[in-house]
Amino acid sequence: MTSDAELPPEATAQVVADALARLEPVLPLLRDLGERFAADGHELALVGGPVRDAFLGRDSLDLDLTTSARPEQIEPLLERWGSATWDMGRDFGTIGARRGETVVEVTTYRADEYDRTTRKPVVAFGDDLAGDLVRRDFTVNAMALRLPHLELVDPHGGMLDLAAGRLRTPSTPEVSFADDPLRMLRAARFVAQLGLTPAPDVVTAMTAAAPSLEIVSAERVRDELVKLLLAPDPVAGLRLLVDTGLADQVLPELPALRLEIDEHHRHKDVYEHSLTVLQQAIDLESGADGPVPGPDLVLRLAALLHDIGKPATRRFEDGGGVSFHHHDVVGAKLTAKRMRALRFDKDTTKAVARLVELHLRFHGYGDGQWTDSAVRRYVTDAGDLLQRLHRLTRADCTTRNRRKADRLRRAYDDLEERIDRLAEQEELDRVRPELDGNHIGEILGIPPGPELGEAYRFLLELRLDEGVLGPEVAAERLRRWWAGRSSA
Structure with missing residues (x-):
């Protein structure tokens, strides 16, 4: 919209008017709250993210306010205004309240100082809005709307920075x-x-x-x-x-992907490749009603990290080639280690690491020579990650060779069609042995235990290898396997 020059007054007025229009649904409640604070002699202002988002034309779920009142003064005012209040951190000056569907957080002006060693703030309350705003992270978050009169306070040029698409700090x-x-x-x-x-x-x-x-x-x-x-x-x-x-x-695994490219450019820049795969995976996310609704954290993490095993497995072969054998397995371990260090939950960590481990599996498919058994194993190994694996595998194709890209796309189209056909025939997403544990125990005359588990696994392998045989054939094959096992 503009560069370093100030917006003309008429343009500024229009931008402010548009922002207020975005806030219109909650303005009556905010004005009412502002009047209550003013009647008690306190300042109140909408601040930070909701003001920024209003100027950007975005809806904001958060309504953060700042005030000259102290926590013990904020609480009774909010109790009279709202239907519920709660202490969100009295020592930090924040009290929350709800009125209907509207939730607000009100915080006393801050004048904190920081321990530069541990980053723990020495909490101190301030007395004016200007002092509070200068301590905020960026100018675009250091704008406020005084209540109840809706006066814009923008001492650090946050609105102009938004217009210019610029990120600066107040101090x-x-x-x-x-x-x-x-x-x-x-x-x-x-x-x-x-x-x-x-x-x-x-x-x-x-x-x-x-x-x-x-x-x-x-x-x-x-x-x-x-x-x-x-x-x-x-x-x-x-x-x-x-x-x-x-x-x-x-x-650190991400910058480590910036491997030196050999003089003949016989292998890709893995860092750039990984960022491209991430973008292509995002483009393949589905809508809200699709199989992988975006934004999907598991898919995006897997796309970003899928090749982090390459630096540790890179080998220069005779003749000038480069190989990365088993980088999928190594990468899965590195992924799990990094995600644990970042305190990700176990389920997310397991899912992302599994996708990294499986991301090369398709490349054994070639021109469709996989048996039905191999297709079943592909689906079974992916489990509930199958739709994400589809997208990760397709996103992993970044070759500029159009003929090669088309061949890979057609091969994966073929694999997905085979998966769909087998799923229709066999309900592939719920692959189980055709006999459950009770039936196995009755047929073989054995109690629950390791032997029954071994028999169950035999039937599962049979199911994966040969598809649906029917309970009678499955029982006969089980007896033959058991007899052979016993004689052995």
């Missing part, structure tokens, strides 16, 4: 990032989420302060990384993390 970036190093990750997240471009001094400060991120807890790092990955353009945010050295602190 110097060195001071801002020293106060809270997590803000550097948040900068990358806003690049991915809002399409902002960090100012040169912000990038310089991020690069210099990257090592300080080590004092931030793994949980806080994980949460920011997740928000970045689920944003509309995570590739842009990830590039900033790598270029500034922040990725070396939080996700």
Whole structure:
């Protein structure tokens, strides 16, 4: 919309009017709350994310407010205004309240100082809005709307920065990032989420302060990384993390993919390839009613990390070739290790690592020479990750050779068609032996235990190899197997 020049007054008025129109559904409640605070002699302002999002034309679920009132003064005011209140952190000055479907969080002006070693704030309450805003992370989050009169307070040019697509800090970036190093990750997240471009001094400060991120807890790092990955353009945010050295602190496996390319360019830039795969996987996410509704964290993590086993497995072969044997298995282990370090939950970690382990399985399919048994095993091994595996495998094709790309696409089309046909015939997504444990025990005359488990696995292998045989044939094959096992 503009660069460094100020917006003309008429344009500013229109932008503010549009933002207020976006907030119109909640303005009556906010005005009422502002009047109540003013009647008691306190200032109140809508601040941060909801103001920023209103200027961007986005709906915001959060209604964050800041006030000159102290927590003990906030609480009775909210009790009279809302239907419920709760203490969200009295020591930090935050009280929450609900009125109908509207939820607000009201926080006393802050004037914190930080312990630069542990990043723990020494909580101090401030007395004015300007002092509160200058301590916020970025100018686009340092705008406020005074209530009840809806006066815009923008001392650091946040609205102009939004118009220019620019990311700056209210104070110097060195001071801002020293106060809270997590803000550097948040900068990358806003690049991915809002399409902002960090100012040169912000990038310089991020690069210099990257090592300080080590004092931030793994949980806080994980949460920011997740928000970045689920944003509309995570590739842009990830590039900033790598270029500034922040990725070396939080996700070192990613910059490690920047392998040196041999002089004959016989293998791809794995880093660029991985970012391309991530973008292509995002493009393959389905709508809300589809099999992989986007944004899908498991698919995006698997796409980003699928090749992180390559640096450890790279070998230069005789004749100038390069190989990465077993990088799928090694990569799965590295993926699980990194995700555990970032405190991801067990289910997400297991799912992402499994996709990394399986991402090469399709390449044994060739021109469709797999047996039905091999197709069944492919589906069984993928389990409930099958739809994500379909998308990861397709996204992993980044060759510029159109003929090769078309061949791979046709081969995977063929595999999916075979899976669908077998699923119709055999309900493949629920593959089980044709006899359950009770029937196996009755036929063989054995109690529950290791032998019954072994018999169950035999029938499962039989089911995978030969498909549906019918209970009678399955029972006869079981007896023959048992007799042979016993004689052996």
